[in-house]
Amino acid sequence: MKIALAGNPNSGKTTLYNALTGKRENVGNWTGVTVDKKESDLKAQYQIKNNSIKLVDLPGAYSIAPFTGEEAITRDFVLSASPDVIINIVDATNLSRSLFFTTQLIEIGIPVVVALNKMDLVNKKGDYIDVVGLQESLHCKIIETTATSEKGLKQLIEAASEASMHSDLENRGKSVKSFSNDQDRQKYINDLVVKFIVKKVASSQVTFADKVDRIVAHKYLGLPIFFLVMWAVYAFSIEGLGGYLSGYFNDILFGETIPTAANQLLEGIGVHPLMQALIVDGMIGGVGAVVGFLPLIMVLFFCLSLLEDSGYMARVAVVMDRYLKKIGLSGKSIIPMIVGSGCAIPGIMATRTIEDLNEKRITTILTPFVPCSAKLPIIALFSVAFFPESSWVGPSMYVIAIFMIVIGGLLLRKLFVWENTSQFIMELPEYKMPSLKYAFTQMLDKAKAFIYKASTIILVMNTLVWFMQAYGWNLQAVDVQSASILAGVGSIIAPLLIPLGFAGWQLAAATITGFIAKENVVATFAVLLAVGSTDALHMPGGVLTQFFTPVTAYAFLVFNLFTPPCFAAIGAMNSELGSKKWLGRALGFQFGVGYTLALLVTQVGTLLVYGEFAQGFIPAMIVLAVVVGGVYLGIRRADVKRLELSQLSEIGQEA
Amino acid sequence: MSTIIVGILIASLLIWAAKRTQRDLKNSKCGGCSGCGLNKQCHSIEEAPVQLKL
Secondary structure: OEEEEEEOOOOOHHHHHHHHHOOOOOOOOOOOOOOOOEEEEOOHHHOEOOEOOEEEEOOOOOOOOOOOHHHHHHHHHHHHOOOOEEEEEEEHHHHHHHHHHHHHHHHHOOOEEEEEEOHHHHHHHOOEEOHHHHHHHHOOEEEEOEHHHOEOHHHHHHHHHHHHHOOOHHHHHHHOOOOOOHHHHHHHHHHHHHHHEEOOOOOOOOOHHHHHHHHHOOOOOHHHHHHHHHHHHHHHHHHOHHHHHHHHHHHHHHHHHHHHHHHHHHHHOOOOHHHHHHHHHHHHHHHHHHHOOHHHHHHHHHHHHHHHHHOHHHHHHHHHHHHHHOOOOOHHHHHHHHHHOOOHHHHHHHHHHOOOHHHHHHHHHHHHHOOOOOOHHHHHHHHHHHOOOOOOHHHHHHHHHHHHHHHHHHHHHHHOOOOOOOOOOOOOOOOOOOOHHHHHHHHHHHHHHHHHHHHHHHHHHHHHHHHHHHEOOOOOEOOOHHHOHHHHHHHHHHHHHHHHOOOOHHHHHHHHHHHHOOOHHHHHHHHHHHHHOOOOOOOOOOHHHHOOOHHHHHHHHHHHHHOOOOHHHHHHHHHHHOOHHHHHHHHHHHHHHHHHHHHHHHHHHHHHHHOOOOOOHHHHHHHHHHHHHHHHHHHHHHHHHHHHHHHHHHHHHHO | OHHHHHHHHHHHHHHHHHHHHHHHHHOOOOOOOOOOOOOOOOOOOOOOOOOOOO
């Protein structure tokens, strides 16, 4: 038997799906978290004898008539895959909006069972829903559920199984009320709500949540509050508990204990020194440098999950709407960007919730600017090595990211020809006490993913990097790194980095490996620099200071954060942008932004901080002139095209 | 002798990691990103278009 879970966005479908299947799909206290359908077997405790049940979680939809890409997935599945029964998850705290979709699903003729979800919030508010009356009016079974505590789920599956057995399409069709238009449907639903719901607090009355919203979603206070909250989260994660634990991992565990033990063991059993170097410097050193930041990432995501689950992040979208509107985007674009702070790939995928194609494309291009978890080890490493006393470096990357999203959005609007934009309407979820269990699960999920990545792609890349720095083109071990394969490859790219003030093939090599996965930047430094120096990588004034000043270190951070993301994220961009032409434009734009920004930080920063010209000043000025000229020509070309289009449109109207 | 045994162990580990990496890249999986976790398929795998019957 196949059961489809369908309902409005943020009605708790994925939470219900996870509870019923034991899966850990991404959930969030805002709309549009699920953008693809997911399928799985029910957990053993919910399976019904002699009936193997499969569950399909569909993206949220407000109506059977699709408005966005993910709504189309829901409609297509419901209409063409013909599930045996549909469980319609209805947000019990917002029945008037939810029942619109319910009545449409019932009309299709496939048996529908309504899961009246979030009943804990209804009870907490002191509201009452006449479930029996509503059930009789809608002609379908209604089960009260609370997905977060798995209440009512057994009854829900039993009701779904029973409904599938009594499917009688022709008779159902006769008993179901049909509507000639959406206005009639909404009027009918409003009547149902008045008849069957008794609210303890009238909707016109100002609630505690309204009072909180007046502060956190305030047009002037909202943004400073958001920055303050993010600063507190990052200060706690990078400087506080997370930083302390990561310090222990980097300095003691992967800095001394494990390498010393491995060296002793390998020397004790008489392993060849080259093999020993591969294991200790290449594998343990490289992977350890990345895994050392695991505690920091776990603490950070624990805090972010608490914020998200409380409902605060959805308010941030409303606050940001005001600013994003000015660049032709809407608050809806902020959701992919917030999701992208975990990983750019689901962030890019979340652009599917954006109806307007132009807005979707701009958001896809700008989302990778938000520092993802893979970039955090780079931020943390450079913060510790060059700015040990400052807590502003990490949050400053987010401030620059927001600034660059606004500037980038304006530039993209000018550089390319776009069409109209849409309005932003977002439903604010209820505030709730964030669940520690949810935050803990999210944290563990991120940690598992991080360790998996370190044990696969990072391990392979590090071994390759170690091999390439230890061997020459003749496949013989080299005495000096500068004669190695990696030095040869890095030297080809290195001249491109001179205008940015980055000198040395090692930096070019780290940049190249960073495009495979951003964590590789840290791991490559660990492998390359540990071989050439005994100074610790993670210590203030460590080996990295041979290559950077604090200003160029900051520029290197900016370069890695704003140039195109890793290969996998580029693949996701390709899917969402829908054409190679737009992918090329997007990558060119991202590379241009990252390169120019790093160039400006190095050249202007060195002049301001040290009162002298930075390395590569003249090439930098030439590159800058080319970039400015290119942008000017690009804007002019787009202006001409826009003018031609408006003239054509006028001619068309006159005709 | 010990170098050969350790070498075989390390080679096995690397082959396993390389195979996983190759499979992940082939399936457009991001190597365990925070969105996909350890799921078999990545978010970025596109849905096969479903034909509308109505």
